[in-house]
Amino acid sequence: MTGDVTGGMAEGKNGEGQDNAAASAHLGILMLCHTALHRAEDVARFWAAAGCPVVIHVDKSVPDRSFNAFRQALRHLPGVRFSRRYRCEWGMWSLVAAMQSAAEEMLEAFPDVGHVYAISGSCLPLRPAAELIAMLATQTGTDYIESVTTADTPWTVGGLSDERFSLYFPFSWQRTRWLFDSFVTLQRRWKVARKMPAPLTPHLGSQWWCLTRKTLSAILNDPQRAEYDAYFRRVWIPDESYFQTLARKHATRIESRSLTLSKFDYLGKPHVFYDDHLQLLRRSDCFMARKIWPRADRLYAYFLSDQPGSAVRADPQPGKINRHFTRATEQRQMGRPGLYMQSRLPREHWERGKTAAPYSVFTGFDEVFEGFPGWLAQATGLRVHGHLFAPEKAHFAGDAPVYNGGLSQSAALRDYNQQQFLASLIWATRGERQCFQYAARDNHTAPLNWFMASDQNAHISVITGAWALPLFRGTQPAADIRSHAAWLQKREAAHLEILRSNWARARVRIWTMAEFLEAPYDALDSVLVEFASQIQTRPLTPPKLRPLAGFGAFVEELRDAGLPPFLLGDYPVSHDPSPAPTSTYFLK
Known part of the structure; x- marks a missing residue:
């Protein structure tokens, strides 16, 4: 099954003249998994129980034995499908290819789906599925995808920003770091400057998005898709820019935010949520959270249970808990005033304060x-x-x-x-x-x-x-x-x-x-x-x-x-000063 064929079938089943008001209330889940498959199985069952179709991509690096056991465990669920497998690598095109393949499978197999939500195998729902479905049903034409320009927002942390679009990146940053760095240096010396295909403007954002069927279908069936894919195939970390850029071309209304709560430290590494973050995650009112520790039994037991839905529930408010992560980042980077730690002590001037008090x-x-x-x-x-x-x-x-x-x-x-x-x-x-x-x-x-x-x-x-x-x-x-x-x-x-x-x-x-x-x-x-x-x-x-x-x-x-x-100083040698002390004096 090729991308062109499935994309065409999806477009045919969801033409613009078709009434999709009812279909838009349905939610489909794309899940990318590569580890902790038992947790991905729990999450897949959660969505399937809510009537949401699920298309799962399992990294090709996962052994066939584990993959077959995972697929066998979910075989009886009618709404669960598996897409073509790719060997995914961080920062490379394979992640986009995996999402394209899963999205094409979703649009072809489930014509009633109105929104498609991309999540990872380490994501965990934080609210009842019915609340998310109800919210999306009232926003039938809205795409939820973080999409910011490189010029206006310092989105990247410790990496390339504009150059990820103007240079070529054929080498893996993780496996062949020396080749990666050397080729970047060589291109800078040669003043290489790739041009993004018109009429696109580069945008960045989280790869965990929720797009309408109309927008996702338009991206997959774009007449210039072959040109766009060829260009993004050599972009660095294309999963953070491919859908984010193309959504700006095809979407009618974008809310530039992700419905998935994901926090990063000052090095750009994702925060991992553990059992003791339960109350913190509840206060966020977010629909999804990433990245959950696979052995956080308490989190999985609580959030995958039959939680009672409320008549009025706040919109996702990740900002309500931002102060906790800001404080954690500050303490990790700078520490507390006067408190030194082994990892920071050898680095002069990294202390937040030399001492703790006056x-x-x-x-x-x-x-x-x-x-x-x-x-x-x-x-x-x-x-x-x-x-x-x-x-x-x-x-x-x-x-x-x-x-x-x-x-x-x-x-x-x-x-x-x-x-x-x-x-x-x-x-x-x-x-x-x-x-x-x-x-x-x-x-x-x-x-x-x-x-x-x-x-x-x-x-x-x-x-x-x-x-x-x-x-x-x-x-x-x-x-x-x-x-x-x-x-x-x-x-x-x-x-x-x-x-x-x-x-x-x-x-x-x-x-x-x-x-x-x-x-x-x-x-x-x-x-x-x-x-x-x-x-x-x-x-x-x-x-x-x-x-x-x-x-x-x-x-x-x-x-x-x-x-x-x-x-x-000018101490007198002829006589000694003898200030007359008073019996008492008052502090001014």
Whole structure:
């Protein structure tokens, strides 16, 4: 049985002068199967029970034994036919040939069919067949086929768009990838530009359509069909463009949408529906869904059962569940803020957010104020840590040996990956703002500094040069003090360079020690503004400044020893600033 013969017979049985108002209420199903034939059998029985004729194409790659058993299981159903078998391959013409063959069989064998619905063997009806038949009976002249132009809609994902129509594709993308890519490159070099036969305009869309008998018959019996077939035979993925393009030539009224719910991830791979998607599929109000896991017993049992139809049922609304797939795609591609996964970790800047929540970093404050971490914790009620990156260990709040998320205070474990140590801490304590101290003497590295500086969740407050106060109060020999001061100043200068770079995204406040000590409580107030909602009481008892008597002379000694402490700012050496602390002060 050839396409020309069956097409002619179908046209003869459905001429334009024939009254097809009643026939249009009948629905025929084209089913393309290549695996999980037992599930295809269940779906075929569902449609046959509803009085819908079914024409099944089984991929020729399916073993004859399995095919014969499948056909034998359905032999007693009068409305089920099998079409000529083709060995189908993704992206090749054979898929279109299989659909043409099945469509010709449908139009010839069942002259009462008004709409033909193409589905795959992994499709599952989501609503009673009577509801779909009733809807199509009121839309006798409407074709449901997704059909969009390549210029106006970014329909393709990660593949060729316009070039699929202008180049030749004789090689399989799956089996002979090297030949496929090489031939595309060669054609680009030769500036190959095929022309689509007039008067067609290329369109793309899902291969799962529902066409009227009139439109499908016109496509199969088009006088230029041989020319069109020859052209599309070398188009890439023609099953997504052949019927979609020709429908624009022959259809009277097109609704550019598929009645089949199919979702794709950011790589263009179809989402697979499992048993736990039952309620999601029910809410979609769609007539069909693809792609169903063959072992989703709960889905098949529920949707293929005798579901009660409703008098008023919403039109298919796949948009109602789009947000779930959008969120799933975002989490698959970008993850959740602050949560890293093995497959994404090696790829820098693929994280959606470096950390999961805002946190605060204080440099120099515990050197300037006595007991600053404890005071801040008491004033704000926040979890305030000591120096998390101290050389000896991580000083968690309360000096806990193990903290949330199983984080150890061990310096060796922490320094194995400092960035992930911090990200894990913020993730494990999300919902509770973390604060910690950070100093030039700590075991910080450039990667960690860049990590925090480029993190939008980081709030970093720095008093530069405060590292000199512990040296001033120490008892080291003068030569050791100068050497240590030079090392600390160099480390802090490198850190400041990162914080001031164009790549920094953290909220950064920097004071030199001289600037800060001019009005320390005003500066502290500007830091506490971000904690205003957590402040326990007002007025606050201010933290006590550490003694500074003689520090100016110490700074002058460093200068005289050949080390200008430029990070302290314009610190007076003749006298030490002594801001008068008030007994209380109010947060602005």
